[in-house]
Amino acid sequence: MKKYIYALITVVATQITYAQVSSQEKRKDSIDTTEILEEVLITSASREIQRRSDVPGSIATINTKTIEETKAFGIDQLVNQVPGVFMSTSRVASNEQHFMAVRSPISTKALFLYLEDGLQIRPTSVFNHNALLEMNDVSYRRIEVLKGPASSIYGSEAIGGSFNFITKNPSDKLSGSVGFQTNDLGLSRYEFEISDSVNKNLGFYLGGFHGKRQDGPIEHSDYEKTAITFKTVFDISDTTNWTTVFDLIDYRSDMTGSLSEADFNSRDFESDQTFTEREAIAFRVRATVSTFWNDYNKTSFNLIVRDNRMDQNPSYRVRQFRNQGQLTGFGSGEINSNQFKSYVGLMQHKLDFNFANSSLIIGATFDYSPQEYVAETTDIFVDPETGRNTGFTINSGDFILNYDANIFNYAGFFQYEISPINAFKITAALRYDGFEYDYDNLTDGIVGVDDAVDTFNNLTPKLGVNYNFDTRSGIYANYSQGFTPPQVSTLYRNRNELKGIKPSRFNNYEIGGYFSSSPKIKFDAAIYLLEGENTLITLRDQDDNFFNTNAGKTRSYGLEYGITWTPIKEISLTHNGSYAHHRYVDFFDQGIDYSDTDRETAPNLLGTSLITYRKAINQYLGFSVTAEHELVGEYNTSFEGQVENEDGTFDTATYDGHHVFNLRATASYKGFEVWTHALNIFDELYAARASFNRFRGENSFTIGNPIAFHFGARYNF
Template sequence: MKYILTCIITLSLATFNYAQESEKKNNQSVPSEELLEEVLVTSASREIQKRSEVPGSIATLNAQSIEETKAFGIDQLVNQVPGVFMSTSRAASNEQHFMAVRSPISTKALFLYLEDGLQIRPTSVFNHNALLEMNDLSYGRIEVLKGPASSIYGSESIGGSFNFITKAPSQDLSGSLSFQRNDLGLTRYEFEISDQPSKKFGFYLGGQYAQREDGPVAHSDYEKTAITFKTVYDINATLKWTTVFDIIDYRSDMAGSLSEADYTAGNYESEQTFTEREAIAFRARSTFDKLWNANNKTSFNFIIRNNQMDQNPSYRIRQFRNQGQLTGFGSGEVNSNQFRSYVGLIQHKLDMNFANSSLIVGATTDYSPQNYQAETTDVLVDTQTGRNISFTTNTGDFILNYKADILNYAGFFQYEISPIASLKITAALRYDAFEYDYDNQVDGIAGVDDTVDTFNNITPKLGANYNFNRSFGIYGNYSQGFTPPQVSTLYRNRNELRGIQPSRYHNYEIGGYFTSRSKITIDAALYVLEGRNTLITLRDENDIFFNTNAGSTRSYGIEYGITFRPNKNISITHNGSYAQHRYIDFFDRGTDYSDTDRETAPSLLGTSLITYRKELNKNTRFSITAEHELVGSYNTSFEGQIQNDDGTTATATYDGHNVFNIRATVTYKAFEIWGHALNIFDELYAARASFNRFRNENTFTIGNPLAFHFGARYNF
């Protein structure tokens, strides 16, 4: 810890000195787009702010970054942010993913996914695969705010908040048609059209259809259709009306993880043959922005969501064994989760003449009725191959069957003041109340008795920015985060031994940011995240997953991003993080695991990029990027030990990996073609590795092998 603190202080002082020297050496004016304070963000308050006024670690992927990356998965974008690791297998996972930001690689409700600053799912109905319910073609910018942001956005924004900002209508009629294909079995078609036919009205329409067939991992096909329609209507000079409609139709096989023997031998025949996930998501948002005068603005937001996710999940299948040998039988489940949401949010901003201060106040109500059913299945297992070859649903044999009316209402404020020109102080407070009205549809058969559960929380935040000049500043903040139990988790696990409690977090952070005439940009943050009642997943004595609370946890580390542009054609970027994730107070089955490393928690994460851009003439340009992805080693189990055949023990670990990719794009007039070479050294690696104590081995979600991706687009 002392070493990390020394490093960041040294870096800050060196940066300050460099900034002073740079200003002395050059008295010429600096273009406004190159100044730190002109970097605009919205993620911290739903209002446009200068980066230099946000007391937190925030990163932006702008339109140029998105365009150059030509991503066919959201992970290719957000993994460019320091300290972010979206763990997905492009070879098999089909947008199903894990996430790690200031936390281990997990499926927990520690992240908030937003579209234009508004949640895409209600609190307490989190799904770690929620990003598959979005249309990545429609993003014009992505902002990632790391650490708790509960004081503005509400619960679940613990590790970070991901704000996907939809594209604005173009001034003139424009659009594109594109096609992508790779040897991972993926084919994708896209279209966009945008226009502003009058001074007051504009629209954007973008859609995609993706399909995977016969990928390198067995049982990994999928299909997805995604459409986004956005309109912007300037009713008059002071009133703007924005609407956004999203519809996502998704179906995917669930290949599951590979055994250690199959992983190392390159045998990617999945144990599953029938597991799958289907999702259909509809969202409609209507926003009215009213400018009352130069100092007062109100935003009125109305949202409707209608979602259904049906699963025959691979992670619920259990194969029966007798003295370690497969019996040919197993069990599983099918489940269905449907919810509708009716959301209202009002936010008002008042700019004051006193000390350049401003006040944001707001309130929100989210009413989301939910239906959930889960029934058992009988599974037939091939004892020779270990594959699950068929299943039968035990209709009426419910694990859960309930309706729950979920009500979340909240009020919040954020006050900013600059007592001196170089100092900005931010204070925020939010009150949340949750009510789960649980109605068991199979009383006496499964689940708990009808009940009403309530949770409430007050979440503060205090931060400050100090800007030494127009290119260098530092910040510090204290913030809290709060996560109520997920509805399905609460009622699936509810008994005296496993009662689920809300998780609370305390975040302490300092950081700095620097830019110098577009030559070099540095952003760094040092943080400590203390967790209480952190939700974790364990296996019981019957090899069945369940959720419970750990007593307390601590994550601490440093995140940094450095970009160097020696000239207008070349940029060199390195984004990295070093962190430790520890159990401070944790017991399992009578054993004390306090003061131990958490599982699936790599200390090192990093992405390095070297990009060369060249404009050959007014019609032709190209770019090429070399990319290095680093994931450090980690324990795969908090229990920490594997029993070897000779009776000795070894630590259950994953060695980490280094993956190298190359991307290139050529543009000629209205045509673009691009190619990706993925994992060019064909390294065997895992998107995630975990330990199965019943098999006494690691299991692996396979990363993509050497693969080539091709795309072409016509712009008009």
């Protein structure tokens, strides 16, 4: 494992509350009192702690209690409890590699922003849809999901939603845990945590895990991952705080690829792949210094260093050659390597006024990220009898791309809030972003485009209002814009044929509200309209290769809602769901007009329902049992794909959707915990994602989990 040594001076604003409470209280890692009160505090809307009732947007919090109760061994088991969120992954085959859908089809596009303590884990324009595998899920005490564009604060890629993972704070006294998890999907995982306060001003947290999968129910699905997070909090004074967080992720996984329709339906889980894989090593260190100058002024200074490398022999680039429909025994593929380093600075100042409960946030940020990217072709050997890809050779020097790119993003932003009356708040925000890609083709005249300097800029507004009837109910409305510049590899991979990729812009209109009746009933809902211009989509060319291009206009609209009913203290019933439509408004492909048609891999219905029974026998002994239902509705698998019926007519290729039922049970005695999960208890055959293969004339499937049993144990001290 590569060694990293960096020295930084900095730290984190998001760990300090508005009130100037004692430094020791700010480091407590017990369940937040805000998770007990109706007025939940969040940080995702502005990087500043504020009441949920002051945020004119759809935001959900997965608190410490939910994380502890769920005992998730994948982030998807948590975020999929949020209305309208679907993290599509196969725990049996994908190994944390995933797709995402929030106010958008299930896709790999740069429509989602992943944050740790309010700061991006990757630079703009180097998005990877698998970025969550670069996270350490042991270290999180809370997850906040802000749906809809948040570009006015966070910049580009915050379109469908922003996922903010809040790390655990040091504890007052020496504490920690050791744990083990295993299942019959071939997974085993070892976890540890330790936390303490060296003195009243300095505390630390260290947590991580090592997990691996071997010999799972589907072939070629092994993986291994080590994740470590180290955090220190130093209270320089009662008003100044210095936090540093170090993350290191080392990951390797087979890439199983998708199954054909025949193999899927017959439950033949023999993979066609034998060598495709993904390796990633991600290092991040960030430091934040935050200080209250007085009762009305607070400033935060942040410095971040990132060092990432991802190497792939990707299954989605493998092509098998055919002659008159018969396999020839040969094919093509590629290997690629994407490496970047980042140097990021962010300053934010908050000023409170003695006028109409108003406040102003102003800030500026820069992100300088030099990137190296190389992709070379491979020759694939195929067994014509079985269709298995048995081996490959690298065509060294036969480049698809080979470049360096210096990526520079600079921005300034402000957000102003004012309450003319106590129940009514207006929020206005504006951000300016500038981007510069300095592209250096290392194979001039051989492959790729000429050296270039490309610039993009954007001005992103947001306007929202809140009206709160009381501390437990309110309504809001907002208009916001989102902006996504082209990804660097996408821009220069496609420029020769498509004359460049255009930035995507989105306009979001939203109305929502929330209501709670003591602890008995909690309800929230949102109606939204998201209109996209130059939306980036993926197509296949005549040689069955994937490429990216812009659709003219798209439109997504829908309803998201969540309700929790607690009839008695021990029982709670929760249903989170969404109903949406995702359409092409203006789109042509190969001279055919697909305007006013449904988009592919875009289910109308998503939902999660839970029934939980909790019982505390005494102060030492307790248990909980949860029954869970996951729903994914029917969707088209292609906008152009047609399947022939027995009567000779044609229908659009579709996936029927699925219903999956899970059971979870946990028991605790003093510091010991044991739990078990029964996944897909009715052994439903389903796909984490289905797509249409136009060359085979049928769907292909990323397999979902078969019936499985998961066991875990932990000792807390």
